[in-house]
Amino acid sequence: MANGILVAAEVSGGAVASITLEVLGAARRLADQMGKPAQAALVGSGVEGLAKELIAHGADQVFVVDEPALAKYSCDGFVAAMEKVNAAASPDAILMGQSDMGRDLGPRLAFRLGSVSAMDCLNVTGEGGKVIAERPCYGGNARATYSFNTSPAVISIRSKAQEPVARDDSRQGQVTKVDAGIDASAIRDKLVGHQEVAEEGIRLEDADVIVAGGRGIGSAEGFSVLEELARALGGAVGATRAACDNGWRPVSEQIGLTGKIVGPTLYFAVGISGASQHMAGCTGAKNIVAINKDPEAIVFKSSRFGIVDDYKKVLPALVEACRKLKA
């Protein structure tokens, strides 16, 4: 007896991860469509206090598994914990973010539960009581929609694809503790080390403005004017895989299917042709401005504004214009 849409919440730095809020938004809308409650699973150690955050962002019911062995993510530990939550909640669908955690947890959990997963989805709807998930495939060249023959449907949601619901601290919800009894020694995949790659300035994922360059920039030096524009607008610089492969920019700035997925308000695509593998990384951008010498470049097809010219001429002028506007 399925009775809800369950979100596997993710905790990052002692707070609910922003992607979880987006997934909660999706779950809330799906639950409303299907006339079922939105549930959340809060798995971790010392995380119980965050349950009210989840409720404020749309959860009706929160299942908390709070055990020391779950202090850090592990596939074995979290799958086992989610198995227990699933038994307690018996949801129609389990939603999670396509994050470091979600992409690892989702598929294995689905197989554990005798079901199936659809990963990296852009949207999820409940048509006629059926959960339908839509996801890009073939490097972003195609889209597929799926329904599920088994339950629960495990679905991960791409970051920046869904809007959170507005925070409402007055919302009420039920918090249920689930005892999973996870024994640390039973966790086979053990975390033994962690290395952060420090990033300067604004994180690409958080940036409101991104100035991205591709092969058309031509050199590492060419990016300096992109940096200037990013500074003028308080944004960050991104790059395509081609630019990173050429060593013009660090891999941490790579945007695309295998790089970062970003969703800024304004995205400058400079010297970028618009190959789907790159565009998959910025489909969440609200406004794309393409600057390319080639009027035929397919990037213009997904851009709101376009300039057909050499970036070397236009960008310096644009930096000036933006500075004036901001002043």
Added chain:
Amino acid sequence: MPLHIIACVKQVPDPEAPASAFRVDEAAKKVVAAAGVTPVISQFDALAVEAALRIKDAAGDAKITVISLGPETARDVVKHSLAMGADEGVLLTDSAFDGDSYTTALALSKAIEKIGDYNLVLCGRQATDWDAGVVGYGIAEMLGIPSVSLAKSVTVQGDKVVVERVLMEGYDTIEAPLPALVTVSNELGEPRYPKLQQIMMAARKQVTIWGAGDLGLDASKVGAGAVRLNLERLFQPVSEVECEIVEGETPDEIATKLAQRLREQKII
């Protein structure tokens, strides 16, 4: 006994084919193979083979078996892996396998069990056609072994596998006891270039072919009959954005105009 590593590889339509050659038959819910575009080994799967070879190089001795599931033509990707340096190749081919990731994972796990005596299973992080990133976990779950995903390096230390797992920012180091399954990401590096001697040797090697019956699978309980994930629709997304080309006599004029338009639209 030397290590035995199993690498799973898939043949996919060339992801680098011109976008103009990409077509979807919506009625058949299939991607139409473009003329002149030859299928290739999925990039991450070539890296799974590479990771296996690096472990073999480091250990001095190891046996690498590659398995592919697909049509007869997928023999090419098995041969490619053999040319890279893998020792044995198996191709699972049977119309009964036409299904979803459940059947794929089931058939692969049965084949791995049949091969037996393995220490490590390596897969690509996702196949570059459907980009699902699911099958590896299914194999691990069905075999009951631990899984670690998105490896940028895989080493075997004693009876453990040590994996550097790629994160959005940085990486984790994860250990798991053997046998285990690891999925490999592009950060691993480049797959090696086959030496001619090995290409020639690979050409002479036999690829073992197994069907559903060989794996003890009931054809009616796999494939189309056991689909868990229903493909409802497959289509090419059309961009609904109308692009406004900003023009002007001078770069300054163009830039000023664009800045004004962005301001009007409350974008900046």
Added chain:
Amino acid sequence: MAPSNELPGNIFFYLIIVGFSAFFLLTIAARLLPFLKAKGAPCLDQLPQRVGDFMLVMIGQSKFFRRKYWYSGILHPLIFWGFLVLLIRSLNMLFSGVADPLSLEHLPGGIFDFYKPVMDLFNVLVMVGIAMGAYERFFVKPPRMTLNLDAWRILGLIFFLMVTDILANSFELNLEGESKEAFSFVAYGVSNIWSGMNLSHDATGMLHATFWYAHLIILFGFLCYLPYSKHSHVLTVAFNVFFRNRERSGVLRPINIEAMMENAEEGATFGVGKVTDFNWKALLDFMTCTECGRCQSNCPAYLTDKELSPKEIEHHGRMTLLSTTPTIASLMKGKPSPNGDHLNLVETMGFESIWDCVTCGSCMYWCPVCIEHVPEIIDVRRYLVMDEARMPETAQATLMQIEQRGHPWRGTQFGRSDWMQGLDVPLFDGSQEYLLWVGCSGSLSERNVPITQALARLLLQAGVSFGVLGEEEPCCGDPARRLGNEYLFQMQAQQAIEIMKSKGVKKIVTACPHGYNTMRNEYPQFDGKFEVMHHTELLDQLLREGKLQPKVGLAETIVYHDSCYLARHNEIESAPRRILESLPQAKIAEMERSRKTTFCCGAGGGHMWVEESRGRHINHARTEEAMATGAQIVATACPFCIQMFEDGIPALEPDEEKRMRAMDVAELLDAAIGTAPTVKPATAGEGEGVPAST
């Protein structure tokens, strides 16, 4: 009478001859061992041409007569011809030394007497040559040369050969008081000094014998020293010139891969990984190089500060070869073994050097002794690629790309027949005269597509009967071959030949010099014999036949850049220039390095797709040369050259208004004919190129 005709002189004489000869022969025997074990090289084809070529290059010293090296062009022939002329006297010294009746002096009609002034003249000319050489080495010190003691020893030995020759002759004149003494005018002049000094007969005889033996010892000493000197070319050059590869310089020879696979089990080597894997002609090259450095000072890689110097390739080849050559001592013990360890060929030559080569053939063009650097470098590449899979990342990506997708243009958004849209170009079906071979670049590379279209319009306009292969056209194989994957090349070449044969292709025209070279010169290795023309040849012919008539004026200065594979490797220099001259109002400029002495654009040898990570960019160096002419347009006739210029021009000229344009000869002619539709200006490839496959 020679001093050796009686006791004890004859003992000395035979001791000297036997001693030195034994040492020399042992050395040669040791040196020959690796040659005897080496692979064969085709060396006796085209015999009449070989003889003619030998007379011209070896006897005529033709490769020395080049303006750039005029100084050496004087001094070397002087010494060389002197060497030839005086060889007779040295032989006569031996003959008469054995027994007087054998002396050439006794030839009928006193023929030898008439030869004497020539020899004496060359005594002096050789010394002039030596003085010039000494001056060059001591004062000029050209950077191309390896300046060391070895050269001084050689110059000194030759100098003393001359001195002792003259002195011995002069004393002999006084000794014998010959009637025809004035024939040896130099020796005669010197002998007059001795006459004035009133030397006794005995003293004269003593001095004669001294210088006679001195000459003999220096002569044999020189011979014995040669193999140990970098001037061993004296011994080898004649063979090296005679047995040179008679094919065009752009040709690489095939490896019989199938046979190698069948005969050899594990451990077959497909290229050259050890010096002993080279064929004997390459080994002879190593022993023939005198390190004059003409190759180095004309090598685009060396001149842009890369690791490669063709001179060092030869030098290192020689060092490596000598490290495997048995010592004389070991030879005498009957157990030939080298002294010390074998040098590793790849490490000695240098991995980077092997990959820096753009196969432009400049080194081979300039080499006065017909050394074949490029095939040797590619042989090592073949080993690195096929046996060891060791290559620069971008070379590997290119080969992988060719293997998987049948063309080198990774990430192209074009299909092979996309360029045909809007043009009425028929598919080749055997009824047409020409097959237009479009090539990978001509159809798949953004900048080259408009060139293909322009060419097709011109052919249509001129009423040429032609067709194309469309989607069926494969890669000709040139990039795979130059990047060292001979196996991949042979598969591609065989496929291409098969397709063309099945369609009944007889004549091919192509806009790609690399495809031209491969199809014209290399396909016959696989039984693919076609008549191949470069598009500039056909267009030139159509102009001369009046089938194309340029009328639209182009009041600009055009400088033509010769593609290495057209001008140097295949001697197509005038056709493209005649096309440019036919353009109304156009002015033609020339670069210093043009025609056969052209300078590579940087893209040859597969380098179009290989990252140039060391030194300056070759294309920047060449673009500078083109820009220095003040021309508004640089005209090219190669799909790679044009892209290298389009890349180089904006890098060197920030002001877009002032920028030179790069255009193919066909594009310029197309514009002048007036059939070109209003084409959109070609945009430099701003495409993403490499869509991440992930």
